[in-house]
Amino acid sequence: MEQLYQQVILDHSKARSGEGELDSPHGASFQVNPTCGDECTVQVSLEGQRLAQLAWSGKGCSISQASLSLMYEMVDGEPLEQAEQLGETFRELIHNRGHELTPEKMELLEDLSAFTGVGRYSARVKCALLGWMALREALAQARHHTGASGQPPQTQA
Amino acid sequence: MTDLLDLAGDFPLLSRTVREGKPLVYLDTGATSQKPGQVLDAERAFNERHNAAVHRGAHQIAEEATEAFESARSAVAAFVGADFGEIVWTKNATEALNLVSHGFLNASLGRGGADAARFKLAPGDEIVVTELEHHANLVPWQELAAKTGAKLRWIPVTPEGRLDLEQLSVITDRTRVVAFTHASNVTGAVTEVAPVVERAKSVGAYTVLDACQSAAHMPVDLHDLGVDFAAFSGHKMLGPTGVGALYGREELLQALPPFLTGGSMVEVVTMEETTFMPPPQRFEAGTQMVAQTVGMHAAVDYLSAVGMERLAAHEDHMGQLLLEGLAEVPGVRLLGPTSSAQRLAVIAFDVPGVHPHDVGQVLDDQGIAVRVGHHCAQPVHRRFGVHASTRASAGVYTTTADVEAFVKGLHQVVKFFA
CATH class of the missing domain: 3.40.640.10 (Type I PLP-dependent aspartate aminotransferase-like (Major domain))
Known part of the structure; x- marks a missing residue:
């Protein structure tokens, strides 16, 4: 159990960062986990090629809430490409059935590496990725609205 | 007190273990029941x-x-x-x-x-x-x-x-x-x-x-x-x-x-x-x-052959034990009638501050299978002001030992997320 619920996950699920709403986001996405009704909304606004602001709201289990909270801390204010790359690496980790990725990728993930164990529980994969699905969609929308160039990296479900 | 019915032995699946050798405590009969050998045969x-x-x-x-x-x-x-x-x-x-x-x-x-x-x-x-x-x-x-x-x-x-x-x-x-x-x-x-x-x-x-x-x-x-x-x-x-x-x-x-x-x-x-x-x-x-x-x-x-009256009496007893056990766990809120009268042994509850997925996960780690989520009934959850709940439901094969394991497990949940 302690492997799944790493301290950093428990901490972030209680003291969450980045909850709120933006006044005029460039992109927003609402996602729901139909098996349990968990939901989240992620809003983003861009400045050129930078994810200038991110805010999220939602309700869900500790895994989904901690994932959103950490996502905020790691991508808010960062270059778009970096945020999207992080999202893809995180997806890869969660789909890796509980095994770590290469040391370089684990380093990139920083605290998100605490989610490694989630991949062992197929029922929880969606929980960990819910916020990141919203982020991906919100960013695609924002790129479209702002005309920010560049393509998001290759994606996997 | 011995249980009115002792039928778990008829159900092959109930003898298996889960999560690295833990005996299975199956309390998800409301979702689907296990099948006796007679049905499989x-x-x-x-x-x-x-x-x-x-x-x-x-x-x-x-x-x-x-x-x-x-x-x-x-x-x-x-x-x-x-x-x-x-x-x-x-x-x-x-x-x-x-x-x-x-x-x-x-x-x-x-x-x-x-x-x-x-x-x-x-x-x-x-x-x-x-x-x-x-x-x-x-x-x-x-x-x-x-x-x-x-x-x-x-x-x-x-x-x-x-x-x-x-x-x-x-x-x-x-x-x-x-x-x-x-x-x-x-x-x-x-x-x-x-x-x-x-x-x-x-x-x-x-x-x-x-x-x-x-x-x-x-x-x-x-x-x-x-x-x-x-x-x-x-x-x-x-x-x-x-x-x-x-x-x-x-x-x-x-x-x-x-x-x-x-x-x-x-x-x-x-x-x-x-x-x-x-x-x-x-x-x-x-x-x-x-x-x-x-x-x-x-x-x-x-x-x-079991007799539906006997079955109902057995499950009623299991329901009572579940309700009593639940009442002992601090903070837990029952979604449903508090007495077992005119009620099935289907016990849904909310652990404030702990999402049902997390409740279910910690129980699962102890070999206890319950349902988490909205159980295909979102409106009644909304009525209770919650999004989802955890549900333990008994069947003809449920034993006092199952209920005891569940109650112990639930105490563990509250402790884990305290």
Whole structure:
């Protein structure tokens, strides 16, 4: 159990960062986990090629809430490409059935590496990725609205 | 005190271990029950000895298969207090409920001739459901309302999680259908059927009962209850998946237009049109789930041998133990009646500050299987101001030891997330 619920996950699920709403986001996405009704909304606004602001709201289990909270801390204010790359690496980790990725990728993930164990529980994969699905969609929308160039990296479900 | 029933040994799956060697504590019977060896054996024996297409073929095995199929219908009918011709096989209860709602829809579109006119719905008519329903007995009625222009109304739920029988005035002269659950799969509350049926009858509305939870856990006599239609499923009552049944009063099934059409349900087919067989065949299009009906036959035989009164008494005791155990865990909020009277051993609850997924995960780590989520009943969760809940539900095989393990596990959950 302690492997799944790493301290950093428990901490972030209680003291969450980045909850709120933006006044005029460039992109927003609402996602729901139909098996349990968990939901989240992620809003983003861009400045050129930078994810200038991110805010999220939602309700869900500790895994989904901690994932959103950490996502905020790691991508808010960062270059778009970096945020999207992080999202893809995180997806890869969660789909890796509980095994770590290469040391370089684990380093990139920083605290998100605490989610490694989630991949062992197929029922929880969606929980960990819910916020990141919203982020991906919100960013695609924002790129479209702002005309920010560049393509998001290759994606996997 | 020893348990009234000690039947876990009949259920092969219950002897397995989970999560690295932990004995399984199965408290998710409300979602699907485990199956006794008798049911598994019956299906296998049918497939090994008697498998053939039913109602066709002049060979001996086809006759045997048809005999097995129809004798299963007979056994299931007797089990729920219905006549042979009043039971229609469906793949599950959801299909059974859709069969009724689509029968009404097809009648509303003019199908079924003069006989079916009694099922016509139009703008100005109303369909009454309840806030307690499983989505299977809600969404088909929403769809029927949207397609016919009828209005959907609903009976609310009391703070205790029962149908609010003070609010039966929702059923009016405009009401054509009243669809309601016999026992909630969330609050466990058993509905007092008589007042609902009486009120519906007084305004000439048809009644449709979701008997999925009840048929498996208490004696049910559909003729006594006086409902017009009822649905239940095999897999919730120790039988196989892939088989369920619709009960319909004979006179109504005679008049109801078919839902699924195609092979096996027709008399004369020309390029222009088709005449349909009488019920129940009219509603059994395509190749049927024969082995599953044989399994369901074995399931109702098993339940009858145990005795539904004894089973209900045993499960009532398990329900009491669950409720007492839950009350000891600090902060936990029960969604449903606090006493085991007029209630099934289906115990849904909220652990404030801990999401049901997390509750279920920590229980699972101890080998305890419960349901988490909205249990296909979002409106009643909304009624209680929660998104989702954790649910422990007992069955014929549940033991005091299972309940003790669950209560201990729940204390562990609260400690873990404190």
